[in-house]
Amino acid sequence: EAGVAQSPRYKIIEKRQSVAFWCNPISGHATLYWYQQILGQGPKLLIQFQNNGVVDDSQLPKDRFSAERLKGVDSTLKIQPAKLEDSAVYLCASSLVPGLAGQETQYFGPGTRLLVL
Amino acid sequence: KQEVTQIPAALSVPEGENLVLNCSFTDSAIYNLQWFRQDPGKGLTSLLLIQSSQREQTSGRLNASLDKSSGRSTLYIAASQPGDSATYLCAVVHINDYKLSFGAGTTVTVRA
Numbered sequence: 001e002a003g004v005a006q007s008p009r010y011k012i013i014e015k016r017q018s019v020a021f022w023c024n025p026i027s028g029h030a031t032l033y034w035y036q037q038i039l040g041q042g043p044k045l046l047i048q049f050q051n052n053g054v055v056d057d058s059q060l061p062k063d064r065f066s067a068e069r070l071k072g073v074d075s076t077l078k079i080q081p082a083k084l085e086d087s088a089v090y091l092c093a094s095s096l097v098p099g100l101a102g103q104e105t106q107y108f109g110p111g112t113r114l115l116v117l
Numbered sequence: 118k119q120e121v122t123q124i125p126a127a128l129s130v131p132e133g134e135n136l137v138l139n140c141s142f143t144d145s146a147i148y149n150l151q152w153f154r155q156d157p158g159k160g161l162t163s164l165l166l167i168q169s170s171q172r173e174q175t176s177g178r179l180n181a182s183l184d185k186s187s188g189r190s191t192l193y194i195a196a197s198q199p200g201d202s203a204t205y206l207c208a209v210v211h212i213n214d215y216k217l218s219f220g221a222g223t224t225v226t227v228r229a
Binding site: 040041043044091113 | 148158161162163
């Protein structure tokens with residue numbers, strides 16, 4: 001079974017530039033998550049999709065971050081304009097059904113490492 | 118707000134020694150607790166998942182215990198190997214919204 005795919009793996013940009021990350025979840029997984037992991041910290045949830053609808057984006061800095069999952073499959077996370085503090089690893093994860101025993105496990109992609117200079 | 122703490126932040130042991138990693142959480146209203154492994158430059162790999170009604174889970178050399186009432190979990194890795202060197206993250210799933218709250222992780226180095 002193919003895992004969660006993410007691209008690019010690394011990105012270096014200057015502050016105030018824009019950047020986009022792409023995620024393709026495991027086939028059949030309705031739920032997709034974007035996390036931000038700052039060096040030395042655990043991942044923090046930015047946004048959760050159920051199919052193509054947003055379930056939770058309470059921790060997404062909406063003045064500069066946006067995300068979409070138009071066809072309920074792959075997703076794009078965008079930052080515009082980027083700040084120095086956005087330097088982090090952006091992880092995408094997918095799962096079947098949150099809260100349903102045996103189907104709630106989240107599978108993580110390799111992440112995109114972003115450095116903002 | 119759920120707070121998850123992992124102590125120690127880093128650990129270095131000689132090969133063959135048993136590893137004990139600790140995780141504590143402030144809100145005991147959890148659905149489950151999970152332990153993940155993260156290798157440098159890679160994503161997270163789920164190691165063990167303990168449902169709130171369970172006391173422990175085992176997989177090979179790994180054993181995780183859960184004491185929900187005291188807000189603690191411990192991950193034991195028996196007979197450590199250099200390949201066990203990684204960062205281990207603990208995460209709890211809230212019973213209300215099924216969202217993961219992560220600790221900052223314990224970075225383990227096993228010396229050959």
